[in-house]
Amino acid sequence: MAAGGMLVKVRGDGRAFAMATQQAFGAGGVEVKPILTIPAGVTGMGLAPSSGATWLHVSALSQGEENPWDAAHQLMVPGSSFAAATGAAGADVELIEPDIEQRWPWQQEAGAVPGPGLTEAADRCTFIDQDGKGTKAEGPGFAWSLNDAFSELAKARAGLGVDLEKKLNQVIIAHLDTGYDPHHVTRPINLDTKLQRSFVDGDPDPHDASDHTPDGLGAVRNRGHGTATLALLAGNRLDGTLPDWSGFKDFIGGAPFARVIPIRIANWVVRFTTSTMVQGIEHARQNGAQILSMSMGGLTSAALVDAINLAYDAGMFLVTAAGNNLAGRLTPKSIVFPARYRRVLAACGVMADGRAYAGLAPPTMQGNYGPSSKMATALGAYTPNVAWAIIDCGKMVDMNGAGTSSATPQIAAAAALWLAEHGPLVAQYPEPWMLWGEALRPAECLFHWLRGGSDRTCDGRQSSGRRGTPPRCI
Template sequence: MSKGYSLHIGLNKLDVDHYPGVPALKAAVNDAVFWESYARKLGYEPQSLHDAAATDSAVLSALRANAGKMEPGDILLLTYAGHGSHVPNEKAEGFDDEREDQTWCLYNRELLDDELFEAFRAFKEGTRILVVSDSCHSGTIVRALPDETDLSVMLESGLNRAASARGLRSRKLPLEAEQEIMMRFGEKVYEPLQKKYRKTAQAGNVKAAVKLMAACQDDQTTYDGEANGIFTEAFIQLFDQPSMQKATAETLIDEIREKYYFPRPNFFQYGAIIPSFDKSFPFTIYIPDADKIKGFRRPDLRPAPVRRSLSLEEQWDNVKVKKNAQLLVTFEEKPDAGLSGGKDIEILEQDGNTLLIELKNTPHEHSWSAAHALHQELMAKGWKATVEPVLSVNPAQDKRATREGDANNPDFIREWPPAHPEGKIGWHLDDDHSQLKKANEAVSAKPGAHVCIAHLDTGYIAGHTALPQKLDFARQRSFVKKEDPSQAIDKPESGQDGHGLGTMILLAGNKVTAEDTFGEYEGFIGGAPLADVVPMRISESVVIMNDKNFSEALSYAIETGCEVVTMSMAGKPSNRMAKAVNGAYEAGIVVVSAASNCWYKGTGNLLPKCVMYPAAFERVIAATGAMYNHKPYDVDFLQPGSERAIGTQYMQGSWGPASRMTRALAAYTPNTPWASSKHKFVRSGGGTSSATPQVAAAAALYIAFHREELERKGYYQEGRKWLKVEAVRHALYTSAAKEQLFPDWQKYYGNGVLKAFDALQVPVADESALMQSPSAESTLFGVVETIGSFFKRRRLFRSAEPKPEAEALAMELLHLLQTDPQFFPLFSRLDLNDPAAVEAEVSKNEFRDKVLQSPYASEYLKEGMMT
């Protein structure tokens, strides 16, 4: 039977004679104590070496002893916590390309990585070695003179500055100490050791199966905390999660990268390939076929790339969208020097005073940490700029969890009404529901009726039988970077292909035959087929909301003379988004946006259950959902006896709080027709994605029908165009079905449920009956200003240390409420128009503690919460 042995090294203190001026650590010995207790619990025979006991001879002797007694199938767990460093080295040509040896700082001297590799060569074939290294390995990049125009260097420097601001101690030897050590002991101690390995490949001829989980990359630093190092602390948290108790080494590293992204933990492996070791929880002693070898890995000590794929085994309520952060940098004045991206940053777009950059190793959840860090470094160099994230990602909307566009299943979602035999494709258009069919017929009979709609989505798929008859191919536009801007065509590999097609055809789809719809419907399938439709591809996936692309698309909608905008996406707000909404409103464009969706698995809330942005702005119509039976599109109103399993059975429309429902209007979903590829249509369209184009179609029909009256009242004149928006909304809201359909209609529907034909009967309201809606920018900045004032009274802003703008921290906090699931219930009920209520919430100790515990909050935000 396999045996487990472990060696746990922890050093807070080093010999001052060998390490002059090196500050003591606080938590490294605690790390070693934790790993010893954890190993003992798993059945290992542990040994620990702390501080003065952890000399080079003691460590190497312990490794030799373990190598001598371990047999094939046995495992050694080797953990190290302490300072890390490097010493210069020149190997003979052909033996590795490293020019520095990475080191562990033992009590009396630094232990070279070559010495560890030599010790590992003594272990028998078929044994396993698992190394957990919670130390720094400082490589050549941070020791070179930094390039002041390299954004990657600036980012890392800013992140180090942010960590230091919170009192985290680096486990990297100070540069002055490294130089002093080399001056005193280079020739006498380290050169003789290195000479021995000049013609030895570092990991060559290791027969054991070795896996190394390291706290950071070779060119980064890791940090000492109050109780544990941040790397060890992340393991402690993971080990408390039942889902992680069977995770592989690679999965564990991936999960730690989700907890903090800087420094970036690393994983590599070499030596024998033991398949069961690769597939098992790496700390397990007893695994099947523990001594069965299937070849050897060639040594490759290069940093492992960040994984961006989801395993099939991943639980649905743990789905994460692997997307890199993108930041928009806006300079007050264009920098004199040209900026380069460097190793970790790609410049996607450079236009005048702005840079759009993608951070290759920064998950989107950590965008604000990077934004603040880069901003601080730019300011330190005298470059005044703002740095803001541009992406919102809805993690629950993974393609495996959504039903929209499921070409293999054309039937209704049986848990939601309607279902066979009562439901047939096209039901949502009839007089008992949206009345769009009757309204379209009335408008089409009016000579010269016309209107132009901007369709903001993932684009369209060419060739579908029901594409709008007036699809404007000449003015189509893609705002997705690195794509042909003249082609708004969806990409099948996006993972959400067909979303734009589905919403476009609900908006203005052409005539279909019974053959196209399983014999269930003939006629126009879209709500406003007479409309000119300008397709605008603003994202590669409905999962991703890019507020820069959204803002540019609204500007293009104004430029092209569109009068209605429909967008079945939602995300996090920004001043850029608010300004764009204001511009569209003042240009007389009716903007309709999905209120958003949320999902449930048991009690697991995967998104806030409320109206998201831009639908939450009062100058936008928020499209909410009503079902076939006129009840709210909410899981609480499913018919009795429905089975509740994972999938779109648990997708539901979002609504509330009351402060975000003042401009909301419901339309019908789910089980609306959805354009597909294998079949012309499926019956399972869902989410507020299906409701949004119905509301937009009704707005467009009203404008086309009442154009002359709108013009006569002067609602197309400059400075008065917002009156057209309010007149359209007045008609839609006053004609909407209310208590006659559902008693609690205001809570779930806002202004009721769409009745498009009845809306046409409402005359254009006089100016005296219309009121201008509050500016989107002012309402957003109101809550940001309130939170910003809160931060200005905290400890961070009483110090002279460099810091982000209070408003930037406030915007981060607003985004955090929509990123971290622990805040979703609060964000779903919080009245963002009530400054006193907002300040009362953020002032609570309980709220502060949640921010301090959040893996998504930046170090500056955490510091800003402290009194």
């Protein structure tokens, strides 16, 4: 377990803490950067009233090969130079935790074609069809998951009629991932490049969220995670000339006209930290995102909890991946964080034949689920063998997309379509969190709305034409 520094929660704005750390370690020994501010007097569903607090990322506090949690505890041992300095300066430290480096396991099992290794550049851009190995189900044709027998996302889009573009353009979705390919045909129509951000350490421009691959590694096939999930979320219309797509001329994404803010929180091999997740969620909140789609996750964190609660109280719908595991291997099989939190909808998997995305033959990748206490706020979407746009191959879209990474943007797209339909009504709720927390219980309502169409309430009953009241789940 590695850490990229420490995360420290202090009361107030953190200035006293910054002075104390400079005293303890020297002016050039540490770098202190605020990553999340909890306003004074916050009284939402997730946060108690407070005098205000700040989460800070502090570099260079964790040294050597020690366990990062041991390092965090050692910093606060009475008598240590750090504890003495912060106490003397009046820097009221509430919490400290390591900024854990994590990697999202989204690739196919070892030995899958073409595998995670290097290939010829031309081979990277060769179409890969669905794969039924390991007892995985295959769907009928291209973009099958959008069809009426499956997610009905295409039908829900059609239900918005001539107002599809106008209504979806009012919905703001934050897409947290490895970034995007500026030149791919599936790039969303309304990608908000003015608000794009990168929180990945080492990126040259924090206002550029495009996916970067190190020099010399462009032939690695298993990269471009963000390009592919973004295409499922809001991918543009294909023109019928894509290789091996048999004249397909429709949108590849579930919510193609939504306004999408690209936020890069992980590098090209999907390595991220707690702090990049926290900063990405907060950037989404500060810029008015109504929906957040994040096809990754990992360990829990107090800083992550605060970021989620602030976003939830602001009325944001958060859907994140449940996680992946290898069948027959000792890998975690229950839902990861932040999908595990009750205020986040966990995206699990269901296959084309209706089976759960689990119980596959070893060592096939499959989706996480459980515990049962979480499943009331979990929802399945179709995976594997769904569309998967290939970075740096301008018109290539494979059909071997897999993992709960593929499920997540489909659910976010469904939420966007629902919000596009009912947007004028949501202002009736006195508190922003009521939209998703009470009015729309996502695991039930999105399913019933897709199945019943926009003329039904979220509990699946006929609305009797009462379209002027906010839809509710009972």
